[in-house]
Amino acid sequence: MAKFVLMFNKQVIQEFPLQKGSITIGRSQENDITIDNLAVSAFHARVDKTGPDFILTDLQSTNGTFVNDKKIVSHKLSHGDNIIIGKHTLLFLAPEVQTEASDPDSASLDLNKTMMLDTERQRELLAKQEKPSPPPKEPEKIGVLSFLDGSKLGEVELRKKLTRIGKASTSEVRLSGLFMGSTAATISRRPSGYTITFTGGLTKLKVNGEVVKGSLPLKDFDTIELGSYKFQFYQKEIQ
Amino acid sequence: MLIQAAGITDVGLKREGNEDAYLIDDQLWLYIVADGMGGHLAGEVASKVAVELISNTFKKWSQTKAPYEEIFGQPDASLSLEGNYLLSGIRLANRVIHEMAGANEKYQGMGTTVAALAISSSLVVAANVGDSRIYLAREGQLERLSKDHTVVSEQVEMGIMTEAEAANSPLKHVLTKNLGSAEEVYPDVFELEPANNDRYILCTDGLTDLVSDEEILDMIMLVKNPENLCRDFVDLVLKRGGHDNTTVISVFLSGIEEKKDGVLKKTGTMAADIWFGLRKGLRKIKP
Numbered sequence: 001m002a003k004f005v006l007m008f009n010k011q012v013i014q015e016f017p018l019q020k021g022s023i024t025i026g027r028s029q030e031n032d033i034t035i036d037n038l039a040v041s042a043f044h045a046r047v048d049k050t051g052p053d054f055i056l057t058d059l060q061s062t063n064g065t066f067v068n069d070k071k072i073v074s075h076k077l078s079h080g081d082n083i084i085i086g087k088h089t090l091l092f093l094a095p096e097v098q099t100e101a102s103d104p105d106s107a108s109l110d111l112n113k114t115m116m117l118d119t120e121r122q123r124e125l126l127a128k129q130e131k132p133s134p135p136p137k138e139p140e141k142i143g144v145l146s147f148l149d150g151s152k153l154g155e156v157e158l159r160k161k162l163t164r165i166g167k168a169s170t171s172e173v174r175l176s177g178l179f180m181g182s183t184a185a186t187i188s189r190r191p192s193g194y195t196i197t198f199t200g201g202l203t204k205l206k207v208n209g210e211v212v213k214g215s216l217p218l219k220d221f222d223t224i225e226l227g228s229y230k231f232q233f234y235q236k237e238i239q
Numbered sequence: 240m241l242i243q244a245a246g247i248t249d250v251g252l253k254r255e256g257n258e259d260a261y262l263i264d265d266q267l268w269l270y271i272v273a274d275g276m277g278g279h280l281a282g283e284v285a286s287k288v289a290v291e292l293i294s295n296t297f298k299k300w301s302q303t304k305a306p307y308e309e310i311f312g313q314p315d316a317s318l319s320l321e322g323n324y325l326l327s328g329i330r331l332a333n334r335v336i337h338e339m340a341g342a343n344e345k346y347q348g349m350g351t352t353v354a355a356l357a358i359s360s361s362l363v364v365a366a367n368v369g370d371s372r373i374y375l376a377r378e379g380q381l382e383r384l385s386k387d388h389t390v391v392s393e394q395v396e397m398g399i400m401t402e403a404e405a406a407n408s409p410l411k412h413v414l415t416k417n418l419g420s421a422e423e424v425y426p427d428v429f430e431l432e433p434a435n436n437d438r439y440i441l442c443t444d445g446l447t448d449l450v451s452d453e454e455i456l457d458m459i460m461l462v463k464n465p466e467n468l469c470r471d472f473v474d475l476v477l478k479r480g481g482h483d484n485t486t487v488i489s490v491f492l493s494g495i496e497e498k499k500d501g502v503l504k505k506t507g508t509m510a511a512d513i514w515f516g517l518r519k520g521l522r523k524i525k526p
Contacts, residue, residue, distance in 0.1 A: 050413055057390075060399055073400050074390065074410050113412060113483075116276065116350050116420045160317050162362070162430035178512055188431040189317075191386050199432055214378045214434075 002054060002094030004033060008087065018094075021049045025085060026059075039063050039086030047077070054094065056083065141235040143187065143194045143218070145173065149230045158194065163187045165226065166201065177227045179203045184226055187218070187233075194218040194233070203227040240360050240433070240495045242268055245465035246488040249473045251445060251481035258282035259443050259486040260290045260351075268358040269297055272486045274371050274443040276417070277349030281340075285351035288339070289332045289418050293355055296328035315428070322364045322430050325357050329366055329418070329426045336419035350419030353426075354385055354441045356490065358433060366428040369417045372447055374440040374455060375431075381456035384439075386427040388416035412444070437492040442472070445485030449476050465489035 004016040016023075016033050023032035026044040035044070041061035048055045054077040058065035066084040067075045075081075083090040143158035156173055165173040168182035175184065181201020188195055197215040198205040205212045206225040220234045244265065250257040258275035260283070273289045275282030300310060301324055307314045310327040311334075318326060332353070340346045352369025365373045365384035370392075373385040386392070390413045394400040405411060416424060438459050446455075450472065458475075462468040468489045476485045 055390075055410060055413070058399075060397070073394060073404070074408065076409055113276070116348075116414050116417050160319075160430075161322065161428065162319065162432065164432075183432070186432045188429070190429055190431070191383050191427070195431075197432060197434070 002092070002096070004083075005091040005093060006033065006035065007089045007091060013088075018047070018049070018054070023047050024059075025090070026061075033090070035085060035088050037086045037088060040088070044085055045083075052096075053077070054092070056092075061085075139237040142238045143189065143233060143235050145187075145224070145231045145233060147229070147231045148223070149228060151175075151229060153231075158187055158189065161189050164199075166199075175226060175229050177203060177229075180227060185224075192217065194235075196224065196233075241493045242358065242490060243465050243493075244270060244488060244490045245469050246270075246272075246486070247469040247473055248484065248486040249445075249477070249481070251483055251485060252477060253480075253482045254484055256280070256283060257484045258286055259445070259484040260286035261441075261486050261488055262290045262294050263488060264294060264298075267294070267298055267301065269294055269355070270357075270439070270441055270488050270490055271353065271355045272371050272441045272443055272488055273351045273353045273418075274369065274445075274484070274486070275349070275351040277340075277346070277419075279345060281346045281349035282351070284339075284346060285336050285349040285419055288336055289329075289351045289353050292332040292335060293325070293328040293353065296331055297324050297357065300324040300327070318428055319362060319364070319430060321357055321359065321362060322366075322428055325355055325364050325366045326426060326428050329353060329355065329368060330424060333368075333418040333424040334422065337422055340419050348420075350417040352414070352417055352443070356384075356439055356441055358439075358490070358492070360495075361432065363431050363433050363437075363439075364428065365430075366426045368424055368426045369414050370412070370447075371441070371443045374442075374452075376438040376440070376456055376459040377434060377436070379456075379460070381452055381459070383452075384429050384431075388427075389414055433492055433495060435493060435495040439488075439490040439492075440468075441488040441490075443484065443486045445481070445483040446472055446476055446487055448483060449479040449481075459489075465491050 002018045006013045024043055024046045025031055025033040026042050027040040028042040043059050044061040045058050045065045056075045056077050058073055063086055064071050068082050077092045079094050081092040145156045147153040163172045164183045164186050165171060166182050166184040167180045179202035183199045184201045184203055185205050186197050186199055195215050195217050198212050203226055207216055207222055218233045222233045224231050244263050246261045246263050248259050248261055260273045262271045271290050271293055273286035275286030277285060311331040312327055314323045315326055340349045352371040354367040354371035354373050356373055357364045367385035370387045370389050375382045375384050391405040391408045391411050393415060395402055395405050418424060458471055462471055469487045472487045473485055
């Protein structure tokens with residue numbers, strides 16, 4: 001069975017056999033391997049078993065995680081790896097896990113093959129980290145259109161993935177006007193952020209004073225004009 | 240609106256079986272790719288089950304305009320009805336694969352990615368789980384309409400790894416989500432309006448491992464029909480070693496006219512607008 005040997009000043013302090021799929025290492029008592037030293041973050045690093053391999057991941061610790069003197073973000077552990085956390089060393093011992101250097105061709109794991117992380121373990125781990133967690137989850141943001149004209153529309157939150165703006169009754173944001181298109185423009189939330197697209201009608205779409213005929217990614221505080229309507233885009237945090 | 244679509248799947252040069260599956264439905268304008276994983280034939284089973292279940296449920300629900308009560312799981316208020324059909328179909332496929340894997344020893348640990356695209360005249364829905372991708376090429380720009388659910392891409396999003404480090408990481412194939420491994424799955428779903436000359440690519444990681452986003456865009460701009468584009472992608476993958484199964488679907492949109500309301504209707508609305516405007520004005524003048 002794979003195990004970690006915790007050492008300080010070349011003295012063995014304790015051995016930790018790896019009995020479950022995921023473990024955490026840090027200063028907090030809630031970790032599987034607790035290292036009581038101020039140079040160690042509360043939740044410093046974690047190890048996940050993926051197939052036959054063990055993956056070490058630094059949890060954005062203050063002082064970093066080093067393997068064989070190299071700073072790592074993620075690292076596939078090999079037998080004999082020296083992990084340095086603060087002033088402590090963890091020796092990884094797993095004779096059954098092949099070392100990459102000694103046998104590069106017939107590695108036990110085909111890294112080109114897609115694998116699934118053990119999600120249950122991962123979720124438990126994430127749940128455990130919720131409170132004192134080092135990587136603070138960014139609060140979710142939502143786009144808002146703030147009308148600057150006299151239309152009394154106030155602020156409109158872009159709660160849908162696709163918001164249609166125009167004269168049609170099906171539009172999420174309904175604007176009137178002789179030359180306003182039934183759908184004059186759309187704003188969609190994509191992996192890269194919010195994008196505005198001109199879709200039709202005789203009323204021009206302008207962003208920061210420039211006419212837009214196709215699509216444009218929106219940035220905070222961009223000013224959008226459609227005919228006599230004028231509004232500003234920004235993102236706010238939501239609960 | 241006219242849609243031309245083509246798909247191709249290739250086992251590659253290193254693998255014995257093909258665990259990818261894909262579907263093109265020219266009636267529904269529904270396109271799906273899936274990359275299965277799991278020993279023996281389990282990966283092939285998972286990807287096929289996903290593709291079939293998602294297309295069958297989407298077909299049934301969209302043809303009957305099923306209300307929210309009839310679909311599987313909680314609807315997502317940020318999505319359209321069609322978006323919810325696709326979301327719900329993926330969740331259902333996940334549950335089925337998860338239960339199959341739990342009930343049958345030879346299916347233990349099986350799973351699959353999925354990337355699905357549903358198009359109608361006024362809406363495009365893109366949904367994915369895992370690292371199969373959906374691209375949109377529009378106005379000379381390539382955009383991803385999918386999110387990679389991998390350990391490294393999550394680290395990129397958190398800002399602790401760069402895109403370049405992620406691309407070279409030995410962990411780039413470790414997924415954080417797939418269909419099959421958990422009881423519930425939350426796909427990423429995006430919606431947008433279709434535009435003339437939109438070109439969509441759905442693909443498994445066999446392509447994106449060996450071909451960069453820039454190269455994908457260059458080839459889309461050069462090649463004039465979807466069959467040739469798929470063929471060219473696979474040829475390039477094979478030339479570079481083809482270590483994995485590769486599946487690509489190309490979808491080309493054309494013939495979308497700028498949405499003009501009928502001339503009569505337009506004149507009518509205009510006249511009505513003027514009439515009501517005048518009346519409003521007159522009322523103000525009248526004492």
